[in-house]
Amino acid sequence: MIKVERRPVSDPGIDENAKKLTPEQIEGVIRHVLEKESAGRLRTFVETCIHCGLCSDACHYYLAYKRDPSYSPVAKVRLTLWDMIRRKYRVDAESIKMYARISYAECNICKRCSMYCPFGIDIAYLMTVVRRICGLLGVVPQYLQDQGNSHMYTYSQSWVPQDDWVDTALWLEDELRMDIRNGRIPFDKEGAEVMYSPHSLEAKFKTNLLTNIAKIMNVAGVDWTMPSFDGWDSTNQAMHVGDYETMGMVERMHFEAAMRLKVKKIITSE
Ligand code: SF4
Ligand code: SF4
Known part of the structure; x- marks a missing residue:
């Protein structure tokens, strides 16, 4: 498992809204997004990735954090979408907060990594799927939600x-x-x-x-x-x-x- 260490940063748009979530709501939204809105493309990308890490050096977050593997593109997918799928969508509010932090604050959807992937896996797209889930759950950085x-x-x-x-x-x-x-x-x-x-x-x-x-x-x-x-x-x-x-x-x-x-x-x- 990838080790993740982060300094806590409070954001009412994430912390306060996550408190209101129910397990049914979380499961329902994840199921809707993963099975109804993005099923085919998502499945292809998730099942094609061989975790080779070739895309890591394309990511400025990974480089800026001294090649900490938890900031690599594939780790972002593993800590979010794969985590949801592995746990059969039954994840808690703390996990949603982690997904929100990764998808909104640790990936800016630039698509550079997809240029490096030999299979053309679009990790930026996968991060937008995570944002979609967090957005539907209302767990979004407050400033961004205001805009x-x-x-x-x-x-x-x-x-x-x-x-x-x-x-x-x-x-x-x-x-x-x-x-x-x-x-x-x-x-x-x-x-x-x-x-x-x-x-x-x-x-x-x-x-x-x-x-x-x-x-x-x-x-x-x-x-x-x-x-x-x-x-x-x-x-x-x-x-x-x-x-x-x-x-x-x-x-x-x-x-x-x-x-x-x-x-x-x-x-x-x-
Ligand atoms: S799309 Fe995200 S993960 Fe990929 S290089 Fe850009 S910031 Fe990094
Ligand atoms: S997205 Fe592509 S380059 Fe990155 S780890 Fe997966 S297969 Fe390798």
């Missing part, structure tokens, strides 16, 4: 509703004109070459980034626009939570915004 909730209620990551978004962009356009005479932040221009899709923070804490983009677009003479309506924010934290329902809604709104404006390209923020 997921923001997508659900305001369709943006940072609690910026549509009217605030428009107000902010208009104010930034005024600022822009201090540097560029008649500079524009053009909303809803149908048929534009480019729809710029900002990060939510560009409408809140990092507004200078949106002004910078506007300067580049204006000076370069790009035919660009942004939606004044919902779907303007390019981020999707619901994906990281494991909330596929909100994730799908956010992506659909983004796609539909581009379709409605009939743009040729979307440029997203970082």
